[in-house]
Amino acid sequence: MKDVVITGYLRTAQSRSRPKDPARDWFGKMRADELLAKLLPELVKRQGIDPKELDDFIVGCATAVGEQWAYGGRFPIFLANFPDTIPAKFVDQQCGSSMAAIHMAYLEVASDNADIVMVGGMEHMTRVPMGGMTSDSGMIAPNMALFAAPEYLHWDMMTSINMGLTAQKLLSQTDFTREDMDKWALRSHQLAAKAQEEGFFDGEILPIEAPQADGSVTTVNKDQAVRGDTTLEGLAQLRSAFKEGHQITAGNSSPLNAAATAMILMSREKAKEKGIKPLAAIRAIGFAGVDPTIMGSGPVPASRKALDKVGLQATDVDYWEINEAFCIVALNCIKQLGIDPERVNVMGGGTAIGHALGATGIRLVGTLARILNKKGGRYGCANACVGGGQGVATIIERET
């Protein structure tokens, strides 16, 4: 196995998506593939590599329908006017999609089938909305037998396909309360706002000139959903987002977002040969399946698997990026794995920064690598829950 390092990471800011009011999404007039295509040339330029040297390009996206269908990953290559010799793949592991892209790239490089692989993630939740709107427009059509046939009822698909209901079910299996979740959400916004203020994210966000609904052009260079002024009282007043009487609210869930992310992985030898200082090395990957009605529990077994591979305890990990699809996911993971909460999502999490589904995996690993470099820890673990009942995790080690 070759040693695989992350040498570059870049993302767009995450705009706040509003499928029913697209004018308010800063990226409302851009497509996800256009966002991604902006990143690719810039990232290779910053790395000082020729796009011709890319042995593969793997794109993750959770709702790969409509305009997010990417011709097997080739469209972003074409839009970036990259050489046609770069092969591509398109990965859908729902919210784990771009982490799955990292995993595939890791395996390709580790197994010496590739030297340099670029991975990308994209999602535009205004232009290709989740759930009902995608279903109404005929872009997704789940097999109805799963919802109706007696032999499938045990899957409880009505819950399994509605992320808010799965989060509520997970909550019901823990001792956490609405207030715990709201407090975590508040922390997420405060930390993210602070990181924004301190310019931490400027090191990973490529400003994008985005056409706006009114015809103007805005430079989008910060995450749109971060609200430093959020208060616990404000969060407490929010109504249930998914079902009356439930505790999952818009405040303690991640918002809808549009964003793209990109990362370059290569063998240590290649990085050395090219004189590129890696951001981090990948030490282990983990993926696990769980009951789809509590998909938010997925990061726990996925992280355990990854930790086991390298013989680490959760407490050996210096920093965690746990995707806050819902605050309860992070809280549950912290409790189950016995993690110090202060080591988790130290620059804020998905509740504030955003969770543009298919783009998230790279955002988690990339931000984590930058946190390790900034704060000086050794190991970091990024994980995410995955709709349909899965978890994904990646353990990285800071380069010294």
Place this chain on the structure above:
Amino acid sequence: MKTDFKTIKVDIQGAVAVLVMNNPPVNQLSEHFVLELAEAISSGFEDPQVKAVVLTGTGKNFIAGADLTEIYKVKDKEYLLPRVKANSAFLNRIEMGPKPVIAAINGNALGGGLEIAMACHYRVAAKGVQLGQPEVMVGLIPGAGGTQRLPRLIGLPNALEMITVGRPIDAEKGYSRRLVDEVADPENLVPTAVAAAGRFISGKISLESKRTRFRYNRLPSAAELKAVSNGAKFMAMTKAKGYIAPFKAIDAIEKGLSFDMEADIDREAELFSDCAVSDVAKNLIGIFLNTRSAGRLPRIEGITPAPIKKVAMLGGGVMGSGIVNLLLSAGLDTVLWDINQEALNKGVASVRKTYDYPIKKKKMTQEGLESMLEKQLTTTTALEDVREVDLVIEAVLENMQVKQDIWKQLETICKPEAVFATNTSALPITEMASVLKDPGRMIGLHFFNPAHRMQLLEVICAQKTTDQTLATCVAFARTIKKIPIVVNDAPGFYVSRQLGGLFGGSVYLVADGVDGNQIERVMKDFGMPMGPAELADLTGIDINYHVNRTFEQRLGERYKIHPLTEAIYQTGCYGRKTKAGYMDYSGDRPIPNKKVVDVIQKYLKDNGVSPRKVSDEEIVDAMLALAINEAALMIEEGVCDRPQDMDLAMIYGTGFPPYRGGILRYADKWGCANVYKKLVELESRYGVRFKPSQLLKETADSGKTFYPQ
């Protein structure tokens, strides 16, 4: 709810109000009808018992679009704009209304009809109905949100095509593109729509998700919109040169499709109004309206056309086989006669060939063709076999004697009421008919090649053609889907002589040192499909020469063949068929034919003429002045008297650019006094060919126009 409407029948089915629109003849969106429709829908919205509204029509149309006669009259944008906006506001009220409105599209939904359907929340279409935004065909753009709603439903590329080309799609295609939500058998249409209404009422379908303006997921990104619009503009520049509407439609789309649909619809209303008051729209609407009334002459008003069920076609050559195609396609029993079996076999093979295209395009099957031929077509070499027919069309050798012999025989064979029609392109029909005991039964039906494709049918009355014969043939023309233009017997009838007038000036200009290539380009820029030399090469320089010779012999000094025409004819280069005419076609690409170039050079040298630079405008003026004069002469001579029909004949018969409205419409726009002045100037330079007709002089003097003002 209110139920006493003149144009709308209200049928309450439980909680659903079914509004049946009935504004004969085609449910056109006339002002009164729209007001009643708005009132009926509002009334449904206000009635608490009514939970949903179904909108459907009677007859072959759901709504056939705006009343073009109303738009045709409007000259003032300031007058029009608020009305267009008010109409859009009505559609917005449907879309944003408190209750679901389901369009049950029973028949064609075109223009404003489709726009109303798109403002509804759900569309059920009857199988086979046509859905379209054909406004560009009459110089307009969709003016009630069509440019904004259609892309939201079917995506930008498909919407751009439908809006800029104007071709409708059928319900099935509409379903596959998601323009309609369901397709139903006509008898199940309203029940299907009522059932859909029920799903809205029960909450199974959310009204909010079905408001078209909120269907953002098919809207392009800014970059896509720019790229696709630019592509569409490029396409329009090559295919719609001279037109305004396709560009305005692209403009409405490119500047629209934002998240603020009200503003986009307002912009669309502005662009629509710009189009509506333009000359191009007036010309195109005029053509549309005149096409419907073509051939409806006062002299045949009230005459019942004789039924034509069985037709004999004499001669299965190029024209004959095309005409047989028309007869068969119209469902008529057809007898094809030719002189021997070999000619007949060739003829039938040619008829089959005319169906290659529809079979290739899957509009018809080989089995369908065979079955049609079996059922409808009989062939014979015996004239006696045509005795049962109602109409005989003759397209045999262009020889008076041969034709007259046949007609004489037929008069003894056919039933007395059968109509005799000749497809001659040059022989005097009055003379042809003179051998008949009943010359009143004879008429000219001048088809254009290829007969099954060209829309025009020149109907030529000989001196004794009866009104009954004419009425029957005008109706017959409509049966075979042709546009009948009625003229009187004269050399070249109308179209050939008018085309001679339009292109006849070129030889005078060339002989005066003007570059022939410039003339070709200018006439194409003007909008003609080809220039005079290119057309001559296609039809045959020798054929043109003989036609001109006939004009010279029968019409006199004015039509004397120009010496340069004579010299070019004498080269023996007759065009494409001899591989050389004005151009040399022997190589891969046509190049100027040296022989003809030399003849022209020699002519110029012999006559001491130097090459002369003229503006494009001067060429257009000279060519059009002569064309207008020719039209005036023909009116004067009684060849024809209806400007609208004359203009249609040139548009449908020769490809005269429709957006210019026709030669006489052009004359009116230019001003007859200006035309007259130009002709006087040209006459002094080139002689009698350009001498203004008396009619033109009178029209110019009186300040009148050819079209009624």
